[in-house]
Structures are given as structure tokens and as C-alpha cells.
Amino acid sequence: MTDFLKSSAPTDMNAKKEAVMNAVRNEIALTNAQQLMNSANERCYKACITKPGTSLSSGEQTCLSRCLDRYMEAFNIVRRTYMTRLSKERMEDQANVI
Amino acid sequence: MDNIKFDEATQKELSVFLEKQQAEARLHSSIHNFTGICWDKCVTGTPSTRFSRAEESCLSNCVERFLDTSLYMVRRIEEQRSALENGTTKFS
Numbered sequence: 001m002t003d004f005l006k007s008s009a010p011t012d013m014n015a016k017k018e019a020v021m022n023a024v025r026n027e028i029a030l031t032n033a034q035q036l037m038n039s040a041n042e043r044c045y046k047a048c049i050t051k052p053g054t055s056l057s058s059g060e061q062t063c064l065s066r067c068l069d070r071y072m073e074a075f076n077i078v079r080r081t082y083m084t085r086l087s088k089e090r091m092e093d094q095a096n097v098i
Numbered sequence: 099m100d101n102i103k104f105d106e107a108t109q110k111e112l113s114v115f116l117e118k119q120q121a122e123a124r125l126h127s128s129i130h131n132f133t134g135i136c137w138d139k140c141v142t143g144t145p146s147t148r149f150s151r152a153e154e155s156c157l158s159n160c161v162e163r164f165l166d167t168s169l170y171m172v173r174r175i176e177e178q179r180s181a182l183e184n185g186t187t188k189f190s
Contacts, residue, residue, distance in 0.1 A: 016102050021115055035130045043137055047145055060120040067145035071137065074149075074157055075101050078133045085165060
């Protein structure tokens with residue numbers, strides 16, 4: 001608004017900068033966790049709850065917790081494959097330029 | 099603290115930071131998307147305590163072939179477009 005505010009103490013400005021960055025990081029981490037949960041939830045429900053009863057049976061619970069572990073593992077396998085592929089393609093692109 | 103203004107260098111720093119974070123978020127979204135697609139294709143039975151060899155390799159092949167597919171599609175569409183522009187052949 002007014003110019004003299006620009007000259008406020010640099011430490012305040014840095015603190016605010018850090019606050020903004022942390023808010024963004026948190027937001028992204030939250031979205032990421034939500035995406036994982038939604039998608040695991042949907043798939044594990046499909047895989048484990050074939051005939052919904054009046055409550056979750058212990059068998060269903062075992063299946064759900066295994067399924068969640070497998071889903072995370074699948075996520076990691078996919079991530080590893082994708083990242084390897086990306087870096088390979090990036091290297092090929094660089095080789096083509098030279 | 100609300101009326102503190104960022105100087106130019108800090109604004110620049112923040113915009114670089116935001117771009118990086120957005121790129122990372124997009125990357126994560128694609129990984130989530132691939133995980134869903136490949137889970138549906140590769141994991142069919144009741145989840146057990148570990149993946150079988152077959153499931154594991156299916157998952158990583160699934161990602162690779164999905165990416166190949168998308169490259170192939172782009173190439174096909176480009177071919178068709180340039181064929182149209184040259185006026186020689188129509189869609190084959």
C-alpha cells in the first residue's frame with residue numbers, strides 16, 4: 001500500500017516468506033495424502049468387501065490392511081519406474097541435442 | 099505481520115519456489131493416476147502379504163507401456179495431420 005512498509009525489518013519479511021512456503025508445502029503434502037487415501041480406499045473396498053455385512057469382519061480388516069500396504073508398494077513401484085523413465089528420456093534428449 | 103511487503107528478490111524467489119512445487123504436485127498426480135490404472139490391470143486377486151513376481155513386473159511394465167502408448171498416439175496424430183496437409187492421403 002504505502003512505500004515505507006517495504007522497508008520493514010528483513011527478518012519479518014523472511015519469517016513471512018517461510019510461513020508462505022510452509023503453507024504451500026503443507027497444502028501439497030495434504031493433497032498428496034488425500035489422493036492416495038481416496039484411491040486406496042476405493043480399490044481396497046472393491047478388493048476386500050465383496051459382500052457388505054453389518055460390520056467389518058476380522059477377515060475383511062486383515063484384507064484391508066494388507067491391501068493398503070500393497071497399494072503403497074504399488075505406488076512406490078510405479079513412482080520408481082516413472083522416475084527412471086523420465087531421467088532416461090531426459091538423458092536421451094540431451095544426447096540428441098549434442 | 100500481515101502488511102509486510104516482499105521485496106523484489108523475495109518475490110522472485112517465491113515464484114520460483116511456487117513453480118517447483120507445482121511441478122512436483124503435477125508429477126505426484128501423474129503417479130497417482132498411473133498407480134490407479136496399473137493396480138486395476140495388475141492386481142486382480144485378494145491382496146496378500148506380498149506382491150508376486152508377476153504382479154510386480156506387471157506394474158512396472160504397465161507404466162512403461164502406458165507412456166509408450168501416449169508417445170505412439172502423439173506420433174500417429176502428427177503423421178495423420180502432416181498427411182492431410184500434404185493432401186496426398188486421407189486417414190488410412
